[in-house]
Amino acid sequence: MHISDGVLPLSVTIGGYAAGAVLTAWSARRTRSQDLPKVAVVTAAFFVASLVHIPFGPTSAHLLLPGLAGALLGPVAFLAIGLGLLLQSLLFQFGGLTALGANSLMMGLPAMVCGWFFQTFKGRTSFRQAIVGGLSGAFGTILAAVILAVLLVTGGEDFFGVAKIALAAHVPVIIIEGIVSAFTIGFLFRVKPALLEPSFVKPVKSVHV
């Protein structure tokens, strides 16, 4: 689920870059310096997860993990995803460089929504956290497919057609991603629950980056 070069019109490309830059700067400003290692690890996981291909009939889709990144990082996930996508497009040729802004919006906005969803509904038990984490993992992918359709509409495609294709192609990814997120969050809750606390500060007092 990456947009390639030359698919989007120029205005959307520039708008995507502007919005992506603003959101990246905003989430970077609000990262606590002691959370930097955690952000780095999640970024690396997000970067590598795109290489895990799931064979599905004639095609294969790969893991996206916006939901998991969002659940772990909250709004800071936008910074992680922007950096991960930049390196993916430079090293793996996934998605074009000119579409990087739109791609980061496509993955970053679901991550932020999922982060909010996870932090709001996570509860206190391990089981509930795992379930909510799995739901946010699945929901993140669905939301990314919907945003992909919205962005492609600006390129002159039919919204429901694109949305249907994108969702149908990612049904196995949605399921697997939900399972992966649920297991990851359940495991993290048992071994290191501190990782699941929101790494996001409202006041700008203790900000260093």
Added chain:
Amino acid sequence: MTFIPKGIVMGVLCLFLMGLPVSLRAETPGQEDVQEMMTLLRENNSKLSGDLRRIQREIAALRADLDKPGMKDVFAGIGYIFGLFGAAAFVAARRRE
């Protein structure tokens, strides 16, 4: 324009030379020898073309593999990520002092 007659002359010569072994072959080797040689040649040919097809397939597979990101790219990316965040942590730590 002077090449055309030259070409015709060459062609006639070639035809003559090609005709010569045919007439010779008709006289000297036996029919079964020719048959044997033909089957040998045919076998050889089919074997070679099979080999060639396999090699072409291998080249196509190699090219597809080259397009895929390899281990090198993965580690390069992870290194970039950790390096960038390390630099950020360094800046943050210095600013806090």
